[in-house]
Amino acid sequence: MDKTASFEDAADLGGRSSAGADAILVSPIGPIDSVLSEAVCREVQRIFGARVRQEPLLSSVEFALDLERRQYHSTRILEHLAKRVPPSTLKIIGIVSVDLFIPILTHVYGEAQLGGIAAVVSTFRLLEPLGPVKAKADLASRLGKEAAHELGHTFKLRHCPNPTCIMHYCRSLRDVDMKSLKLCPYCRVLLEDEKKRLAKQKLRQPQ
Numbered sequence: 001m002d003k004t005a006s007f008e009d010a011a012d013l014g015g016r017s018s019a020g021a022d023a024i025l026v027s028p029i030g031p032i033d034s035v036l037s038e039a040v041c042r043e044v045q046r047i048f049g050a051r052v053r054q055e056p057l058l059s060s061v062e063f064a065l066d067l068e069r070r071q072y073h074s075t076r077i078l079e080h081l082a083k084r085v086p087p088s089t090l091k092i093i094g095i096v097s098v099d100l101f102i103p104i105l106t107h108v109y110g111e112a113q114l115g116g117i118a119a120v121v122s123t124f125r126l127l128e129p130l131g132p133v134k135a136k137a138d139l140a141s142r143l144g145k146e147a148a149h150e151l152g153h154t155f156k157l158r159h160c161p162n163p164t165c166i167m168h169y170c171r172s173l174r175d176v177d178m179k180s181l182k183l184c185p186y187c188r189v190l191l192e193d194e195k196k197r198l199a200k201q202k203l204r205q206p207q
């Protein structure tokens with residue numbers, strides 16, 4: 001195992017609130033295996049019960065490269081995604097393959113705007129210690145969990161003490177592998193409340 005600490009994310013508090021709209025967009029950025037992006041679509045559809053569409057919006061995240069750290073600043077990626085969302089987007093999750101960080105942590109698996117519209121997740125740290133070929137299915141499962149976790153933050157869900165819940169904060173891949181592909185009953189209620197609130201907000205908005 002590597003000696004560096006592992007951090008799932010630190011949800012960014014500065015996200016703008018989303019207009020209650022239709023589809024969750026899954027947006028691969030750069031070379032992402034379609035098996036992985038399709039696995040994310042499936043999990044997102046299953047967990048959030050929304051319409052899911054796959055659509056690439058950015059061709060690269062080089063704008064987020066930090067030359068000193070040689071990693072990519074995930075908050076900048078969130079800002080770019082949030083600016084480019086097409087109409088009728090409920091939430092957007094970008095999938096990247098580069099190493100993500102936020103300044104206070106060595107790295108993150110992903111990041112999200114808490115109660116906002118954008119989230120991002122990376123395959124980079126989720127590969128350890130699978131090796132180059134072993135089990136694309138394992139990677140797809142981890143990526144599905146992390147994508148759902150980050151999207152959960154955009155629906156205002158915070159970290160959950162239940163270690164099997166998708167919203168549990170994972171410090172290592174062992175933690176990621178331990179959690180299930182489900183929200184605990186408590187987080188499920190919070191998600192449904194937020195979905196209802198967004199639907200009502202949409203009804204009040206002129207189309």
Ligand SMILES: [Zn+2]
Nearest residue numbers: 008009011169
């Ligand atoms: Zn989190």
Ligand SMILES: [Zn+2]
Nearest residue numbers: 160165184187
């Ligand atoms: Zn929970």
